[in-house]
Amino acid sequence: MPTVVDKSVFDSSGKTLVSLTPDNNSLCVANKVGLTKILKINNPEEEPDILDVEKEITSIQCDSQSSFLMTTHNGDAYRYDFKTTKDQLLARFSLPVRDCTVVHGGKMGVFGGDDLELTLIELETDNFKKHSITVDEQISQLSYSSQTNILAVSFINGKIEFFSLTSTIPNKIHELPGYIMKTEYDDTFKDKLLTKMVDDFDDDSDLDDDEDTKVTDPEFCTNNRVCTRVSWHPRGQHFAIPCDDKSVKIFNIKDYLPIKTLINSSIAASNFIDLKFDPLHGNYIAGVDLNNQVNVWNWETSTVHYTKKLKEQVTNIVWRVQPDGKSLDLILGTWTGSIVTVQSVAESIKLTTSMQNLDESTDKSTVKNNLFVDSDSDNADSIPSHQTPNLVDGEAHEDDDVDIHNSDTENLFTQENIENKEAKRKYVFEDEGDDFIDDDDGAGYVQAKRPHLSNGKIVRGNNRSQPTYSATRFRYKPVSPGGTPFGNSDRRYLTMNNVGYVCTVRNNEQHSITVSFFDIGKYSEYHFEDLFGYDACCLTENGALFAQSKSGQLHYKPHETMHSNWTKLIPMQRGEKITSIAATPKRVFIGTSFGYLRTFNEYGVPLAIEKTIPIVALTAQDFKVFIVHYSLYHGVSYSLFEQSSTINKYYQRESPLPIALPQGDPDVDEEFDTKFSNFNPIGVKSLFFSNFGDPCIFGNDNVLLVLNKWRSNLESRWVPMLDTDMEVWKMAGGKKDTDVHVWPLGLNFDTMNCILVKGKHAWPEFPLPLPSEMEVRMPVLVKSQLLAEQEKKEEQQYDEDANKNEDKELTVPVNLAAEEESLRSKVLSDLLTDTLADSGEIYGNEQEILTALSGAYDKAILRLFAVACSDQNADKALSLVQELKQDRALNAAVKISERAEMMGLVKKINDMREARFDQQMNNM
Numbered sequence: 006m007p008t009v010v011d012k013s014v015f016d017s018s019g020k021t022l023v024s025l026t027p028d029n030n031s032l033c034v035a036n037k038v039g040l041t042k043i044l045k046i047n048n049p050e051e052e053p054d055i056l057d058v059e060k061e062i063t064s065i066q067c068d069s070q071s072s073f074l075m076t077t078h079n080g081d082a083y084r085y086d087f088k089t090t091k092d093q094l095l096a097r098f099s100l101p102v103r104d105c106t107v108v109h110g111g112k113m114g115v116f117g118g119d120d121l122e123l124t125l126i127e128l129e130t131d132n133f134k135k136h137s138i139t140v141d142e143q144i145s146q147l148s149y150s151s152q153t154n155i156l157a158v159s160f161i162n163g164k165i166e167f168f169s170l171t172s173t174i175p176n177k178i179h180e181l182p183g184y185i186m187k188t189e190y191d192d193t194f195k196d197k198l199l200t201k202m203v204d205d206f207d208d209d210s211d212l213d214d215d216e217d218t219k220v221t222d223p224e225f226c227t228n229n230r231v232c233t234r235v236s237w238h239p240r241g242q243h244f245a246i247p248c249d250d251k252s253v254k255i256f257n258i259k260d261y262l263p264i265k266t267l268i269n270s271s272i273a274a275s276n277f278i279d280l281k282f283d284p285l286h287g288n289y290i291a292g293v294d295l296n297n298q299v300n301v302w303n304w305e306t307s308t309v310h311y312t313k314k315l316k317e318q319v320t321n322i323v324w325r326v327q328p329d330g331k332s333l334d335l336i337l338g339t340w341t342g343s344i345v346t347v348q349s350v351a352e353s354i355k356l357t358t359s360m361q362n363l364d365e366s367t368d369k370s371t372v373k374n375n376l377f378v379d380s381d382s383d384n385a386d387s388i389p390s391h392q393t394p395n396l397v398d399g400e401a402h403e404d405d406d407v408d409i410h411n412s413d414t415e416n417l418f419t420q421e422n423i424e425n426k427e428a429k430r431k432y433v434f435e436d437e438g439d440d441f442i443d444d445d446d447g448a449g450y451v452q453a454k455r456p457h458l459s460n461g462k463i464v465r466g467n468n469r470s471q472p473t474y475s476a477t478r479f480r481y482k483p484v485s486p487g488g489t490p491f492g493n494s495d496r497r498y499l500t501m502n503n504v505g506y507v508c509t510v511r512n513n514e515q516h517s518i519t520v521s522f523f524d525i526g527k528y529s530e531y532h533f534e535d536l537f538g539y540d541a542c543c544l545t546e547n548g549a550l551f552a553q554s555k556s557g558q559l560h561y562k563p564h565e566t567m568h569s570n571w572t573k574l575i576p577m578q579r580g581e582k583i584t585s586i587a588a589t590p591k592r593v594f595i596g597t598s599f600g601y602l603r604t605f606n607e608y609g610v611p612l613a614i615e616k617t618i619p620i621v622a623l624t625a626q627d628f629k630v631f632i633v634h635y636s637l638y639h640g641v642s643y644s645l646f647e648q649s650s651t652i653n654k655y656y657q658r659e660s661p662l663p664i665a666l667p668q669g670d671p672d673v674d675e676e677f678d679t680k681f682s683n684f685n686p687i688g689v690k691s692l693f694f695s696n697f698g699d700p701c702i703f704g705n706d707n708v709l710l711v712l713n714k715w716r717s718n719l720e721s722r723w724v725p726m727l728d729t730d731m732e733v734w735k736m737a738g739g740k741k742d743t744d745v746h747v748w749p750l751g752l753n754f755d756t757m758n759c760i761l762v763k764g765k766h767a768w769p770e771f772p773l774p775l776p777s778e779m780e781v782r783m784p785v786l787v788k789s790q791l792l793a794e795q796e797k798k799e800e801q802q803y804d805e806d807a808n809k810n811e812d813k814e815l816t817v818p819v820n821l822a823a824e825e826e827s828l829r830s831k832v833l834s835d836l837l838t839d840t841l842a843d844s845g846e847i848y849g850n851e852q853e854i855l856t857a858l859s860g861a862y863d864k865a866i867l868r869l870f871a872v873a874c875s876d877q878n879a880d881k882a883l884s885l886v887q888e889l890k891q892d893r894a895l896n897a898a899v900k901i902s903e904r905a906e907m908m909g910l911v912k913k914i915n916d917m918r919e920a921r922f923d924q925q926m927n928n929m
Contacts, residue, residue: 007311008348014042015342019222023338025323026067032336033073034344035065043087054087068107068128074114076102078195082116095126095133106147108170109771110494115156117144123158123175136173146234152241152510152517153258153532159233163187169530171521173772178530179261185233186249186276194223220318220340227295232277238287241517242534245290247277253292255304258532267302269309279322283333285353291335293319301350311350317341479686481584481598483541483554484622486691489768490684496771499542502693503751503758506773507542507549509535520549523776528564543588550588557583573609587625594630596620604648618642618659621687626694634659635687645700645715656715663723664704678767695752697840703749709757713836716843724832727757728784735815739792755781755833783828786821794818820872827865834858863894870898874905886914
């Protein structure tokens with residue numbers, strides 16, 4: 006039975022706001038006079054902590070279990086830690102800040118107000134780095150969906166704009182005008198003379214017969230109370246808007262169109278003060294209007310579940326989940342220094358069929374025993390069941406309310422007659438024989454099976470102890486280019502490349518997927534609910550292909566809605582997994598742990614099937630497919646073939662691939678990342694084709710390998726084009742310890758697109774930094790030589806400033822740079838020449854690039870030649886001359902030799918020129 010409890014928190018009246026910590030244990034109650042109390046919800050008899058904070062607050066939002074953000078009319082944004090009583094000034098704005106919210110799991114805060122800026126502040130950095138964008142109108146309120154990574158910004162002109170926060174800079178993806186109320190904040194109360202006049206007026210007025218509930222705060226007025234904030238469903242696929250017509254409209258995130266309208270026809274309609282979905286399963290939505298009427302709707306059935314008119318004037322509301330995990334309370338802040346709690350107002354239940362039918366983005370297909378399968382989770386909690394458990398009939402009954410005014414503290418958040426906590430739900434699997442939860446990474450989250458008795462003797466099972474840093478046998482996992490593990494968060498990137506990135510967010514019931522793009526002018530970000538737990542993905546310019554590794558479910562979703570998507574189920578043997586998938590505009594390729602390679606056309610029609618060594622990764626471009634195999638007996642190998650209507654040819658077939666599996670002991674090697682090696686046993690961070698069609702792979706050693714001469718089986722070779730660890734070390738000025746890592750996206754001829762990741766993890770987290778470019782550099786440099794050269798240079802410049810270049814990039818000596826450039830130009834020229842010979846010109850400027858590479862090669866050789874001449878090393882100089890390609894380069898070598906007074910070398914070079922000229926004449 007719902008119970009209303011009114012508790013006085015502050016002796017002084019005035020606007021009082023509430024915010025609940027993410028763990029539901031602490032309630033932060035802030036008053037505009039400059040005090041905040043931290044109430045222990047699970048222990049209401051304990052004395053609350055009291056903090057002195059800024060006055061004239063406008064919003065409060067808990068960002069962790071021990072801290073909260075606060076904004077003020079003065080334009081200040083603060084962060085308070087109530088465990089250490091530490092306060093931090095995050096930013097200071099020239100005009101009032103109206104609202105704030107927490108994004109990316111507490112890593113960043115978003116602030117908006119009257120100064121026409123939307124500001125994101127990094128909360129985990131010491132200097133609180135800011136990212137701001139300009140907006141066209143003053144911001145009234147903010148809200149954020151962690152499932153879809155979308156920020157909804159409400160403006161005073163009645164417009165709502167939606168921003169994607171998948172990157173550090175907000176990207177506007179949609180605009181929704183004409184629903185919320187147009188309103189401007191009334192700040193006249195800050196004028197002392199006007200404040201006194203308002204106070205005198207309030208003394209003579211009769212706002213409420215009850216003196217305890219009369220509002221004397223001069224800020225109290227309709228414009229300062231009305232809600233324009235979007236309320237997000239906890240699954241992120243729906244949102245609610247308190248509309249100007251005094252109704253609540255539910256929208257679908259897929260097309261931003263309303264699907265339901267909620268009203269309470271039994272009472273006089275009024276605009277809303279606050280509106281919130283319940284945070285557990287989103288079955289209910291609570292709203293409080295200007296008449297102090299609390300309404301709780303079951304929005305699936307459009308029925309009013311609970312309604313009551315309160316005596317107190319309300320400021321905002323928060324939901325609180327009771328310890329039983331299903332009962333819900335409503336906690337409301339007021340304008341009189343107290344808080345109101347409606348206990349057990351509802352009992353949230355799991356997803357119902359009616360809600361599924363409302364979501365147009367839900368796939369109608371079903372997969373037996375494989376709903377919410379997540380094969381690559383990092384811990385036990387992340388691995389859901391084969392099937393959804395039976396729904397619990399937990400809808401609360403609407404009984405007569407018990408209104409307890411100014412009751413004792415002990416009954417503020419708890420009831421005396423609470424039922425015993427229900428036992429934890431047990432998830433029943435249909436096939437208990439096939440261990441669904443595999444201890445793939447040896448993390449120990451699956452309890453070892455006890456030995457059983459047979460004829461009175463203990464029979465040992467196959468439960469070998471496994472250290473966390475190495476597996477006794479290889480576990481095949483779904484690997485997508487650029488995919489990342491969940492780590493310690495509830496989200497990960499399914500795939501990432503030059504086109505964009507696909508991320509998935511998990512909770513207890515389902516996943517939601519967001520497809521984002523780097524070129525926001527060409528593509529639009531979109532979201533959909535994932536009922537099947539897709540764990541493999543391929544993103545192309547035309548669409549996205551998804552797969553569930555254990556069930557064999559495939560789903561192709563084109564970016565343009567005019568093209569139809571398709572879903573397909575492929576046959577899977579017992580224990581077989583889909584390990585990698587690839588898609589092109591004309592073909593779809595599926596590889597499995599048993600070595601099955603299936604080919605479909607762009608509509609899912611099967612074209613071919615073959616059996617190979619078990620596949621661990623693959624990628625495709627047009628009709629070409631690059632496959633990575635692994636088996637215990639064959640090691641790591643690769644295949645490369647082309648399969649079209651006219652060509653069906655293997656260029657390379659199960660040839661050795663020079664990469665090593667991740668190996669290490671975290672107790673010995675601090676840099677060894679067990680989380681990533683457990684998630685990706687093969688250690689391939691990405692594999693792709695370059696823009697000229699050459700296969701590339703980026704392995705666990707952070708070296709980019711490119712396959713050269715791949716069209717000839719006898720001439721093919723893997724060439725290391727870039728050692729990213731060396732390049733990061735150079736950029737850091739030769740510092741040994743650096744927290745910068747490189748995550749590959751793709752290769753555009755001589756430039757690798759990548760994400761520079763800062764932190765202890767080698768993979769990118771949220772939000773995603775903007776892509777960077779790193780020019781390829783052949784790994785020919787030695788760190789000790791560079792450091793020695795740097796020390797000599799610093800000694801020479803000691804009188805000026807010995808430490809001036811400490812943090813600057815290391816300068817490579819001329820001779821070493823020339824060696825690297827000559828080798829790089831030669832390799833790039835070979836790659837491009839091979840492509841031209843086979844495919845002709847692709848972009849139309851290939852011949853110009855070849856000419857430039859030839860010139861760069863000769864210039865590098867000439868620099869080495871000049872160094873050899875300065876050392877009077879005639880033999881080395883002559884060997885270098887023989888590498889020059891152009892006649893004008895030979896002429897330049899003659900001049901250098903003459904300046905070095907090496908006349909014998911001059912004669913040999915001239916003889917070489919004459920011999921080349923005669924050869925050219927004979928070939929004509």
